[in-house]
Structure formats: C-alpha cells, structure tokens
Amino acid sequence: MEDSRKALQAILDIISFDKLLAFATVCIFAWVIMIIVQFVLKQLTIKLPKYRLLWSRLYPFARLFVWATVIIYTITEIIDPHENLILAVIGSIGIVLGLATQEPAKNMIAGLIIMITPPYRVGDMVTLSGHYGEVIQLDWSVTWLRTFDDNTVMVPNAEALKTAVSNANSGALDEMVVVTFNLPIEADHLKAIQLAKEATQCSPYTFLDKPITVNIATDYQYGEHLIQLTIKAYVMDIRLERKFASDINFRVLNAFKQAGFYSMSTSETAEAIN
Amino acid sequence: MDVQLPLVSKAWQAIKNLISGQTNVSADSDSVEGKLSLKEITQLYPRNTPIQSEIEKCLLYNPIKPGNQPINSSLDESEAKVNQASTSVIDGKLTNNLSTPSQPFSKQNQEPRSQVENTSSASKSLFIGRDTQQQKVVDAINRWKNNKGELTAIIGPFGSGVSSFLNQFHNQYHQTEPVTYLSFYHAALSAKEAIANLCYCFNITDEPKSITAAISLINQQESHIIIIDDLHKLMLRMMGNYQALVTFATIIMETRQQHCWILGCETYVWHRLSSQYSITNFVKIIVRLDYFSALEFRDIVESKTAQIGLKLTLDSDDENEKSAVEQLSKQLHQVSGGHSKLACILLFNALAEDGNHPLSLQPICTPDTTTLKQCSDEDLFSLAELYVHGGLRIFQHAEIFACSVEQSSLKLEYLSRQGLLKAHYSKQDFAQHYYAIAPSLTRIIANHLLNHNKLYL
Numbered sequence: 033m034e035d036s037r038k039a040l041q042a043i044l045d046i047i048s049f050d051k052l053l054a055f056a057t058v059c060i061f062a063w064v065i066m067i068i069v070q071f072v073l074k075q076l077t078i079k080l081p082k083y084r085l086l087w088s089r090l091y092p093f094a095r096l097f098v099w100a101t102v103i104i105y106t107i108t109e110i111i112d113p114h115e116n117l118i119l120a121v122i123g124s125i126g127i128v129l130g131l132a133t134q135e136p137a138k139n140m141i142a143g144l145i146i147m148i149t150p151p152y153r154v155g156d157m158v159t160l161s162g163h164y165g166e167v168i169q170l171d172w173s174v175t176w177l178r179t180f181d182d183n184t185v186m187v188p189n190a191e192a193l194k195t196a197v198s199n200a201n202s203g204a205l206d207e208m209v210v211v212t213f214n215l216p217i218e219a220d221h222l223k224a225i226q227l228a229k230e231a232t233q234c235s236p237y238t239f240l241d242k243p244i245t246v247n248i249a250t251d252y253q254y255g256e257h258l259i260q261l262t263i264k265a266y267v268m269d270i271r272l273e274r275k276f277a278s279d280i281n282f283r284v285l286n287a288f289k290q291a292g293f294y295s296m297s298t299s300e301t302a303e304a305i306n
Numbered sequence: 307m308d309v310q311l312p313l314v315s316k317a318w319q320a321i322k323n324l325i326s327g328q329t330n331v332s333a334d335s336d337s338v339e340g341k342l343s344l345k346e347i348t349q350l351y352p353r354n355t356p357i358q359s360e361i362e363k364c365l366l367y368n369p370i371k372p373g374n375q376p377i378n379s380s381l382d383e384s385e386a387k388v389n390q391a392s393t394s395v396i397d398g399k400l401t402n403n404l405s406t407p408s409q410p411f412s413k414q415n416q417e418p419r420s421q422v423e424n425t426s427s428a429s430k431s432l433f434i435g436r437d438t439q440q441q442k443v444v445d446a447i448n449r450w451k452n453n454k455g456e457l458t459a460i461i462g463p464f465g466s467g468v469s470s471f472l473n474q475f476h477n478q479y480h481q482t483e484p485v486t487y488l489s490f491y492h493a494a495l496s497a498k499e500a501i502a503n504l505c506y507c508f509n510i511t512d513e514p515k516s517i518t519a520a521i522s523l524i525n526q527q528e529s530h531i532i533i534i535d536d537l538h539k540l541m542l543r544m545m546g547n548y549q550a551l552v553t554f555a556t557i558i559m560e561t562r563q564q565h566c567w568i569l570g571c572e573t574y575v576w577h578r579l580s581s582q583y584s585i586t587n588f589v590k591i592i593v594r595l596d597y598f599s600a601l602e603f604r605d606i607v608e609s610k611t612a613q614i615g616l617k618l619t620l621d622s623d624d625e626n627e628k629s630a631v632e633q634l635s636k637q638l639h640q641v642s643g644g645h646s647k648l649a650c651i652l653l654f655n656a657l658a659e660d661g662n663h664p665l666s667l668q669p670i671c672t673p674d675t676t677t678l679k680q681c682s683d684e685d686l687f688s689l690a691e692l693y694v695h696g697g698l699r700i701f702q703h704a705e706i707f708a709c710s711v712e713q714s715s716l717k718l719e720y721l722s723r724q725g726l727l728k729a730h731y732s733k734q735d736f737a738q739h740y741y742a743i744a745p746s747l748t749r750i751i752a753n754h755l756l757n758h759n760k761l762y763l
Contacts, residue, residue: 082759230548236687241581282708
C-alpha cells in the first residue's frame with residue numbers, strides 16, 4: 033500500500049506544473065531551432081542552388097538530432113525519474129505501442145534505416161511503389177515524391193525498403209535520359225548516328241561533361257524491319273528531364289527529316305501501295 | 307509597417323530584405339546606398355557616348371601596364387575607334403569583332419590590335435604578373451623553330467587579358483617572323499567552311515575540296531606563327547559545327563610542325579571542348595591565365611592612381627600613401643574578385659571629378675546583383691550560352707533554344723535592358739542583332755551561372 037502511494041506520488045511529481053512548463057519551453061526552443069535551420073537551408077538553396085541536394089539532405093538529420101536531444105534532455109534533466117519508474121513505464125508503453133502501432137513503428141524504423149544507409153535522398157529521381165518522381169521530403173515514416181504531373185505521392189518507408197527502388201541520379205544533379213528513335217531499315221544508319229549525336233549535343237540542356245552515346249539495334253514492328261537508335265545523354269538538372277527529352281526529340285526529328293529519312297520511308301510506302 | 311527613424315528604418319529594411327531573400331530595388335532603380343547597379347556598370351564601360359574626360363580614358367580605356375609614370379593623355383585614335391565600334395551598328399564594313407558575311411574573322415598580318423599598345427621592345431614585359439606564362443609561350447615558339455612544334459593554348463576567363471596577352475606575341479615577333487593574328491566571329495558549320503577559313507589564313511583563295519588536300523597545301527606554305535584568338539567563337543551549338551571543329555582540329559594538328567599555332571580560349575569553353583572533343587589530348591602546351599591576385603592588383607592600383615594623379619593622403623608621407631594604396635587595392639580586389647576592368651570602373655565611379663585638383667575619392671561601391679538574382683532559369687540558360695559563345699545573334703539564339711526569332715529577340719532585349727548584355731544593332735535585319743555579355747560583368751555573371759549550375763568546370 034505504501035509502495036503504491038509512493039509510485040503514485042512519483043507520477044504526480046512528473047506532471048508538476050514546473051516540469052510541464054520546462055518541457056514546453058524546451059519544445060518551443062527546439063521548434064524555433066528547426067525553423068531557423070529550415071530558413072538557413074532555404075537561403076543556402078537560393079544562394080547556391082548548385083548544392084541544393086546537399087542542403088535538402090541536411091534537414092532530416094538536423095530534425096532527428098534536435099528532437100533526439102529534446103527527448104534525452106527532457107528525460108534526464110527535467111523529469112529525472114526513478115529508474116524503477118523508467119523501467120515500468122518503458123515496459124508498459126512498449127507493450128501498448130508495440131501492439132497498437134506495428135505499421136507506423138515499422139515505417140519509422142525503415143525511415144531511420146533510409147537515413148543511415150540511403151537508397152535515395154532528398155532531390156533524387158526515384159521509382160517507388162510504381163510512382164516516378166523527385167523525392168521532396170523524407171520523413172520518419174513516409175517519403176514524399178513529386179511526380180511530373182505535379183502530384184504529391186506519399187510512400188510509406190517500409191514499402192520503400194520492401195520493394196526494389198530505382199534511382200536515376202543517386203545524389204547528383206545531372207541524370208541520364210534515354211530517348212529512342214525508329215528509322216526505316218533503308219536509312220543511312222551511319223549518318224543517322226552522327227546526326228542524333230550532334231543534335232543532342234546542340235541542346236542547351238545537355239550536360240556536356242558526360243558522354244553522349246548512341247546505340248543502334250534492329251527491330252521488327254508492324255511487318256517492317258526498323259533501325260532502332262537509342263540516345264543516352266545527361267541532362268544538367270534532374271528537374272529538366274522531361275524538357276530535355278522533348279528537346280532531343282525535337283532536334284533529332286528535325287535533323288532526320290532534313291536528311292530525308294522519314295520522307296524516304298513515306299515515298300517507298302507510297303510506291304509499295306501503288 | 308513604416309518606421310521613420312533612419313537607423314531603425316535601415317535595420318528594419320535589412321531584416322525585411324533578409325526574410326524575403328532579396329532587395330526591394332527594381333531593375334531600373336539605381337540607388338541602393340553603397341551599391342552600383344549592373345546597368346550602371348554596363349553603361350560606364352564601354353560608353354555609347356564619346357569619352358568624357360582624360361581620367362576616364364586613362365582608367366577605363368588605356369592598357370594596364372607596369373610602372374607608375376603618367377600616361378600620355380592623348381588617347382590613341384585606334385583605341386577610340388575600337389571603343390566606339392563596340393556600340394556601333396553591325397552592317398557594312400567593321401573594324402572590330404563583327405562580321406561581314408564573306409569574311410568570317412578579323413585578321414592582322416602586320417598591325418597589332420589596338421587594345422595593346424605598340425612597342426618596339428620585344429623583351430620588355432607589358433603585363434603585370436604574367437611572366438611565367440610569357441616564358442612558356444616563348445619556349446613553345448622556340449621549340450617550333452627547332453622543328454618540334456606543338457599546339458599551344460592560352461586559356462583564361464573573360465577579362466583576364468587573353469587577347470592582350472596574345473597580341474603581345476604578335477607585336478614581339480612580327481618583325482622577325484611572319485605572324486598572323488586571327489579573331490573568329492563566324493563559327494564554321496561545315497567541313498568546307500572550316501577549310502576555307504583556315505586557307506584564308508594563308509591567303510589561299512581557291513580552297514581545296516578535301517581535308518587531305520588542305521593539309522598538303524597548308525604544309526607547303528611559308529612557315530607562320532598563327533595566333534587564333536577567341537577560339538570559343540568557333541564552337542557553336544548548331545548542326546554542322548561538330549564536323550567543322552573536327553576538320554579544323556585535324557588540319558591544325560597535321561600542320562603543327564610547319565606552322566606555330568597559338569590558340570586563345572575562354573576557360574569554360576575550353577572545359578567543354580575538353581569534355582566533348584578531348585582537345586587536351588592534342589594541345590600539348592596549355593598556358594593558364596587567371597584574374598589578378600591581391601598582390602598583382604596592388605601594382606595595378608598603384609599604376610592607375612599614379613597615372614591619373616590621384617593622391618589618397620593629404621600629407622606627403624610616402625609610407626602613408628603606400629598604405630592607403632594598399633588598402634584601396636585590397637578593397638577593390640575584394641569587390642571585383644581580381645577582374646581589373648570592373649575594379650577600374652568602380653574606382654572611376656568613386657572619383658569625385660569636379661574639375662578641381664586634387665581629385666578626391668568617395669567610398670567604393672559594390673556591384674548590386676539584384677538584377678541577376680531576379681533572372682529566371684530560362685534567362686540564366688540564355689546567359690550561359692551567350693557567355694560560352696562570347697555573344698550570339700538573335701537567329702542563333704533562336705536556333706539554340708528552338709524558339710522563334712521574335713521570342714529570342716524579346717528575351718535578349720529584355721536582358722540587355724537589365725544591363726546584363728551589350729547590344730549591337732543591325733539596321734537591316736533584326737535577326738542579325740548581336741548580343742554579348744557586358745565585358746565588365748563577365749566575372750560576376752560567370753560566378754552566378756556556376757552557382758546556379760548553368761556553367762560547369
């Protein structure tokens with residue numbers, strides 16, 4: 033009976049007004065720090081956009097560090113409970129949380145794993161659970177993607193670890209873009225390769241530090257043999273991926289049309305019809 | 307919220323600017339205290355109007371040279387012409403870097419370019435802090451004379467003095483060797499054009515049809531030192547340029563024993579050429595120039611202040627004067643990042659020239675880059691292409707960005723009105739208007755583009 037009273041008194045001591053006030057103060061302080069960190073990182077992104085991936089990656093770590101410090105400080109310095117009480121509370125909370133929050137806990141642990149050994153980071157272009165887009169935020173339990181249709185997709189972190197992740201740029205600002213063209217088999221393939229390479233080089237969005245490669249293959253579609261050219265080039269910024277692909281298409285098609293590759297096919301088709 | 311007390315108001319403004327991440331100055335407004343807008347800097351040099359005073363000539367148009375003797379106040383006629391040409395229309399015959407269709411580059415066989423003064427003394431250095439580089443080029447020429455010729459490239463950012471540096475060799479050798487100085491302004495877009503351009507260096511009018519014949523013919527010509535400035539202007543992001551560059555490179559590579567080829571190129575363009583064409587595998591001697599260091603800058607400031615007769619201290623104590631010059635040069639170096647032209651403009655702007663002597667100096671302003679910060683991503687891409695090409699015509703910009711000539715015209719004119727570009731208008735065809743990065747802003751713009759991932763090294 034005496035022990036129970038002591039335990040109850042200890043719990044009541046924890047939720048004293050002073051301690052609650054101290055806890056609230058620490059939380060507000062941490063919150064202000066996070067706002068400052070966010071502001072500084074945002075300013076750095078504006079000033080040095082070249083390193084924007086680095087700045088955006090720092091935020092999850094800063095948040096983890098600040099809130100972990102708040103928790104540790106609150107327990108050890110503000111609450112300062114008796115060790116028996118800690119064990120009892122941890123045990124009870126552990127059982128309850130373990131049963132009630134299996135999925136969120138799984139996601140949070142997955143989030144921690146992603147932060148420590150990242151298969152992707154903020155700013156990467158990834159395919160997660162069938163969605164392709166830029167990682168815009170990495171939370172403890174979920175990852176946020178922005179797709180090219182400007183949709184925001186939330187993917188649970190546990191899901192990201194469970195399935196295969198395709199990462200297009202792995203932390204770099206540039207990214208490989210692949211564009212495929214089909215030409216009639218009669219077309220001059222040497223000239224086509226040269227034109228495709230040069231047209232790609234002419235795009236202002238091409239990252240010229242990395243090589244432009246053009247691969248050739250043959251294909252059989254709709255009863256016709258075709259030459260298949262695959263252009264692999266790097267875009268300067270992952271956000272320009274679609275624009276770059278479209279630009280390459282525009283330029284290479286122009287070059288092919290001027291070289292008469294498609295008109296030749298049309299005339300020959302007409303001959304065949306006649 | 308408007309606060310009336312001056313200090314509090316200033317602080318409040320600073321906080322607001324910090325929060326919004328930008329200043330509240332419009333592109334047309336020139337007045338942020340202690341700042342000089344990019345537009346004002348562009349207007350100061352090169353001027354659209356005649357040069358106002360001897361001090362302006364001395365600071366902005368006369369070459370930088372070691373020593374502190376006052377420069378002859380009369381500006382060389384040819385220099386004045388060059389300065390005026392930068393703002394002239396581009397039709398008809400031009401004396402500067404702008405083209406007539408039949409002649410894709412400017413050429414000097416005997417007469418040195420006007421930006422470097424004439425000198426008969428070959429051994430005397432005209433430059434501050436370029437001795438090592440000069441020696442490397444002299445060694446390369448000597449090796450060529452001993453039949454061990456290799457291609458030589460002088461690489462430096464815009465405004466670091468590559469053209470002046472190359473001109474010095476023209477002046478130095480033209481009395482003893484046949485020297486040709488070329489500055490291209492039409493990039494070749496086919497192998498045939500590239501061959502024609504190179505044949506023109508040797509006054510071959512009936513150019514051969516094949517590369518092999520061209521190499522053979524050029525190798526039969528009398529030995530020449532050929533200085534090609536502005537190599538970056540040969541690289542154009544248009545169809546056909548790839549083959550032209552490969553042809554050009556093949557010919558100069560195959561004729562390097564007979565002729566001494568010295569190429570001048572901008573740093574970022576050199577990097578592009580290295581990535582795409584592996585040019586560093588073929589050019590054996592690479593001489594790098596950079597903006598001036600703080601120490602070299604002190605010599606420049608010392609020389610310029612002596613030339614214009616500017617006294618920084620009231621007493622006649624030399625030590626005090628030296629210390630004041632040092633402080634001024636440090637400040638100018640910090641603000642301009644070693645870009646001497648920009649520093650001279652800022653110094654000129656700080657001079658209170660009211661006709662009275664002695665001249666007095668107001669605080670040095672820093673460039674206000676708000677205009678640049680307000681540029682959209684597309685504007686920055688345009689600036690990057692203008693930078694690496696050394697300037698573009700409207701139709702070329704339209705071709706590179708796959709947009710209409712009208713859209714290109716509007717974009718380039720907008721950037722020009724922001725003070726970022728210098729325009730050269732054609733009277734006949736608006737598509738031929740030529741735009742280039744303002745020469746005094748090259749360093750500021752290049753740094754901004756580098757930070758915004760539009761240029762890379």
